[in-house]
Amino acid sequence: MAKFSGKTALVTGASRGIGRAAALALAEGGAKVFVHYSQGVDEAEAVVNEIRSKGGEAEKFKADLSAANGPHELAEQVKKATSKLDILVANAGISKAASIEETRVEDFDRQFAVNVRAPFFLVQQLLPILSDASSVVLVSSLAARAAVGTLSAYAATKGAIDTLVKHFASALGERGIRVNAVAPGVVATDMSSFAKTDAGKDFTLSIQAMKRVAQPTDIAGAIAFLASDDAQWVTGDTLRVDGGSKL
Numbered sequence: 668m669a670k671f672s673g674k675t676a677l678v679t680g681a682s683r684g685i686g687r688a689a690a691l692a693l694a695e696g697g698a699k700v701f702v703h704y705s706q707g708v709d710e711a712e713a714v715v716n717e718i719r720s721k722g723g724e725a726e727k728f729k730a731d732l733s734a735a736n737g738p739h740e741l742a743e744q745v746k747k748a749t750s751k752l753d754i755l756v757a758n759a760g761i762s763k764a765a766s767i768e769e770t771r772v773e774d775f776d777r778q779f780a781v782n783v784r785a786p787f788f789l790v791q792q793l794l795p796i797l798s799d800a801s802s803v804v805l806v807s808s809l810a811a812r813a814a815v816g817t818l819s820a821y822a823a824t825k826g827a828i829d830t831l832v833k834h835f836a837s838a839l840g841e842r843g844i845r846v847n848a849v850a851p852g853v854v855a856t857d858m859s860s861f862a863k864t865d866a867g868k869d870f871t872l873s874i875q876a877m878k879r880v881a882q883p884t885d886i887a888g889a890i891a892f893l894a895s896d897d898a899q900w901v902t903g904d905t906l907r908v909d910g911g912s913k914l
């Protein structure tokens with residue numbers, strides 16, 4: 668039987684990049700997938716169509732997670748569509764490279780809103796329908812444990828994710844809910860588009876043990892593992908998925 672057969676998953680930021688790859692991996696394993704997006708309606712529709720074309724089940728939901736009520740609005744849509752959620756991948760995120768001097772208050776706040784406030788309140792709002800033995804996967808970053816680039820505000824949002832993972836896992840273990848995070852290094856997505864340039868690729872390979880640039884599928888496999896029963900005794904942890912970056 669497929670690994671996620673009979674399970675329902677929500678993946679935020681599933682229109683592109685790592686979220687898209689995670690949504691496809693969970694669907695491949697038999698999960699019904701709710702594909703969340705914000706601006707990328709066509710991209711989200713394409714993900715839904717790809718899943719359906721392979722015989723899977725998927726629906727798309729729109730919500731702006733930079734808005735204070737964004738997570739609540741998304742949770743309402745999900746609660747209307749299902750009475751039970753087994754997998755939540757809170758992946759949507761933004762980054763803005765800026766030196767300490769250049770960092771603007773509005774960019775600092777927006778990164779914390781999307782990367783930290785939204786996952787926090789999404790978990791809160793979905794608690795009533797998270798099933799026993801469900802799995803929550805958050806997305807951290809190499810930046811939380813190492814100084815890479817001019818990303819201190821972004822890095823702080825991911826440090827907050829590593830902290831939330833422990834507190835959420837501790838609080839929700841009683842219900843059998845596991846909470847973990849993956850911490851990717853540089854991944855070739857729109858967010859890290861510099862990795863597609865020669866200089867960006869050279870920098871990326873110089874900090875990694877593995878000598879190639881990661882693709883979204885490299886991260887999706889680890890997300891699917893944490894979402895699966897194979898990881899049933901793993902909770903409260905951040906799994907480095909970075910090709911051995913900054914060892």
Ligand SMILES: NC(=O)c1ccc[n+]([C@@H]2O[C@H](COP(=O)([O-])OP(=O)(O)OC[C@H]3O[C@@H](n4cnc5c(N)ncnc54)[C@H](OP(=O)(O)O)[C@@H]3O)[C@@H](O)[C@H]2O)c1
Pocket residue numbers: 679680681682683684685686703704705706707708730731732733734758759760761762781806807808809850851852853854855856857858859
């Ligand atoms: N790429 C890397 O090198 C890297 C490394 C470490 C960690 N990460 C983390 O991995 C996660 C995914 O990153 P990615 O590289 O896949 O990024 P990406 O390709 O830029 O995709 C970002 C996703 O987040 C969604 N999103 C952005 N702003 C949003 C908002 N205000 N409300 C709702 N959704 C919003 C986007 O939706 P729409 O397009 O529909 O608006 C999109 O689906 C993020 O948490 C990121 O911090 C990435």
